[in-house]
Amino acid sequence: MDEVKRILQLREELHRHNYRYYVENAPVISDQEFDFLMHELQDLEAKHPEMFDANSPTQRVGSDLNNEFETFVHTRPMLSLGNTYNRQEVADFWQRVSEGLMGAPFQMCCELKFDGLSISLHYKDGRLVRAVTRGDGTQGDDVTANVRTIRTIPLQLPQGSDYPNEFEIRGEVLMPWNSFDRLNAEREEAGEPLFANPRNAASGTLKSKNSSTVAQRGLDAYLYYLLGDGIPGDGHYQNLEAAARWGFQISRNMRLVNTLEGVFEYIDYWDKERWNLPVATDGVVLKVNSLAQQKSLGMTAKSPRWAIAYKFQAEQSETTLRQVVFQVGRTGAVTPVANMDPVQLAGTQVRRATLHNADVMASLDLHVGDRVLVEKGGEIIPKIVGKVEQGAGEEEQGAIKFIEYCPVCGSKLVRYEGESAYYCPNETGCTPLILGRIEHFISRKAMNINSLGPETVDDFYRRGVIHDAADLYELKASPAFSSDVKSLPLGGGLVEAKILASIEQSKQVPFERVLFAIGIRFVGEIAAKTLARYYGSMENVADASLESLTQINGIGEVIASSVIQYFANPVNRAFVERLRGYGLQMEIGEQQKQARSSKLEGQTVVISGVFQHHSRDEYKALIEQHGGKNVGSISAKTNFVLAGENMGPAKLEKAQKLGIRIMNEEEFLSLLDA
Numbered sequence: 001m002d003e004v005k006r007i008l009q010l011r012e013e014l015h016r017h018n019y020r021y022y023v024e025n026a027p028v029i030s031d032q033e034f035d036f037l038m039h040e041l042q043d044l045e046a047k048h049p050e051m052f053d054a055n056s057p058t059q060r061v062g063s064d065l066n067n068e069f070e071t072f073v074h075t076r077p078m079l080s081l082g083n084t085y086n087r088q089e090v091a092d093f094w095q096r097v098s099e100g101l102m103g104a105p106f107q108m109c110c111e112l113k114f115d116g117l118s119i120s121l122h123y124k125d126g127r128l129v130r131a132v133t134r135g136d137g138t139q140g141d142d143v144t145a146n147v148r149t150i151r152t153i154p155l156q157l158p159q160g161s162d163y164p165n166e167f168e169i170r171g172e173v174l175m176p177w178n179s180f181d182r183l184n185a186e187r188e189e190a191g192e193p194l195f196a197n198p199r200n201a202a203s204g205t206l207k208s209k210n211s212s213t214v215a216q217r218g219l220d221a222y223l224y225y226l227l228g229d230g231i232p233g234d235g236h237y238q239n240l241e242a243a244a245r246w247g248f249q250i251s252r253n254m255r256l257v258n259t260l261e262g263v264f265e266y267i268d269y270w271d272k273e274r275w276n277l278p279v280a281t282d283g284v285v286l287k288v289n290s291l292a293q294q295k296s297l298g299m300t301a302k303s304p305r306w307a308i309a310y311k312f313q314a315e316q317s318e319t320t321l322r323q324v325v326f327q328v329g330r331t332g333a334v335t336p337v338a339n340m341d342p343v344q345l346a347g348t349q350v351r352r353a354t355l356h357n358a359d360v361m362a363s364l365d366l367h368v369g370d371r372v373l374v375e376k377g378g379e380i381i382p383k384i385v386g387k388v389e390q391g392a393g394e395e396e397q398g399a400i401k402f403i404e405y406c407p408v409c410g411s412k413l414v415r416y417e418g419e420s421a422y423y424c425p426n427e428t429g430c431t432p433l434i435l436g437r438i439e440h441f442i443s444r445k446a447m448n449i450n451s452l453g454p455e456t457v458d459d460f461y462r463r464g465v466i467h468d469a470a471d472l473y474e475l476k477a478s479p480a481f482s483s484d485v486k487s488l489p490l491g492g493g494l495v496e497a498k499i500l501a502s503i504e505q506s507k508q509v510p511f512e513r514v515l516f517a518i519g520i521r522f523v524g525e526i527a528a529k530t531l532a533r534y535y536g537s538m539e540n541v542a543d544a545s546l547e548s549l550t551q552i553n554g555i556g557e558v559i560a561s562s563v564i565q566y567f568a569n570p571v572n573r574a575f576v577e578r579l580r581g582y583g584l585q586m587e588i589g590e591q592q593k594q595a596r597s598s599k600l601e602g603q604t605v606v607i608s609g610v611f612q613h614h615s616r617d618e619y620k621a622l623i624e625q626h627g628g629k630n631v632g633s634i635s636a637k638t639n640f641v642l643a644g645e646n647m648g649p650a651k652l653e654k655a656q657k658l659g660i661r662i663m664n665e666e667e668f669l670s671l672l673d674a
Ligand code: IVH
Pocket: 079, 080, 081, 082, 111, 112, 113, 114, 115, 116, 117, 118, 172, 224, 225, 285, 304, 307, 309
């Protein structure tokens, strides 16, 4: 058979197996056979680049290209639903619907409320053409490239089904519990911050700039709303049944009911059973089934009158408080943690709960032996939300108090203005803070010493190989280092050489990142950049006065006084001097110095399209070097758009609508030259 025909045949076949495997969970071929077909297709596609198709099953692996999200104005606004939290409000809703329909009989479709983020998918001639997030309801981000990697979303509907030429289908993108647990375990291992819940993880993932990250994270999707002119029938439920036949993943747990009792039965059942589902749900959605009846009920300004969401109560349990301990985090923040008698909560056994901070703790007025209410809401860590009864016989000891001194180093704790946490201020002498500073120093956005992980750093610190981040640059000479590295799992010279090479490489990291890396409290990436550009060198930053600092755009009182405080500490000054001695960049580059101007001072610029003379990143850097600000999306505040070829149509339209100047590359470069 000719290869082009074979490509088309393989694509169809793989789309079909994909559906059987991921949606129906009933594969008809083995994984090995599937891979075999996939490889055949990959090989043929490589031979026939003219046959490229973004919807080919091979594209599910994602790409490393950066996706710039375009905004897309929804064809029909994406409304949210009214929320109810108790049965009375559900009964009221039923009553309103019944009255709105003037007593006519109606059916209610009961569905699970999936806890992810909503997505709108557009199909044309059976092909996925666009996927957009809800955004503000009127317009959202075009995340098509990322959505293509979600395996339960069909890219191409099977030929011969009765789907309309053009339609929209909406649903929820989710991260299943097992993917979520795996992701957080990996992040914990890598010392990265954990996602609080599957919804945040799904949202963070879908907005990722890198679709191969998305492909690895195991997202899933359920569709629950079909829209468009040519959709099959009057019944919402029946339409979704049709969509299921076309290859969409539709929840099997939808039910049509005729009575309010039926609604309550559904709610009661899923309130318990939902913990056995593979994905997070936070309630039930009720929809009048007939589209004609939906239409006659209509909308309020914000939400439809024909649908409502009932939210489950977060699960709570009662147990006894035994002790409160205080943990010092890597930033110095002190968190009170309750130790309790073990109790079953939302499917797992729990014996520790967070009390957040001193204020929350004080408001609970806790005593040892109190019966307390523990809740697992959206967060991973359970929390104490209330007291049921005071512990008997513990009254004489009084309420448990927040500590005044650091449990690790004994320093007096401080509270920064506007923050709820108490902090240990001993940044150069308290172990968790020192470790936090070293970890920050080596992190990717700082010195990017990527061969060292937090575990190795901890290990080195505890063995006395290093005492602070500057010691890393001494490692070559240290016999302790060699013997320690040799005892690491991979062992031997290879690891040692890798670590030393990446430490050596970090000496080339530009000054602005060195300034970020030294860990001045409140000086994030952006502030470090601003300070580096403004002052040009570490010396100048260190000697800057409060007045001078606060004059800079983007540097407020808090950052300014933190900079002053940092350099007032001789330990910090000595640390910075040691870094200078090891050859780290302590001033901005020659080029940057020469190139600096304030021609774009106060201007906000959006970049769009493909460029000839410089890369997108180079243009970004140019804008910043000349005092301008680069932002992602066009608004009334945008001063001009720097447009290359193939500027996104949505951006173009918006710029034109707002009357914003569109500048091409040549115009922009001559503006800077002038
Ligand atoms: S229907 C006009 N059905 O809950 C009807 N929404 O506040 C539009 N959601 O933004 C939504 N599961 O993200 C619908 N079975 C379901 C749902 C669901 C979750 C989300 C959706 C929406 C929000 C409603």
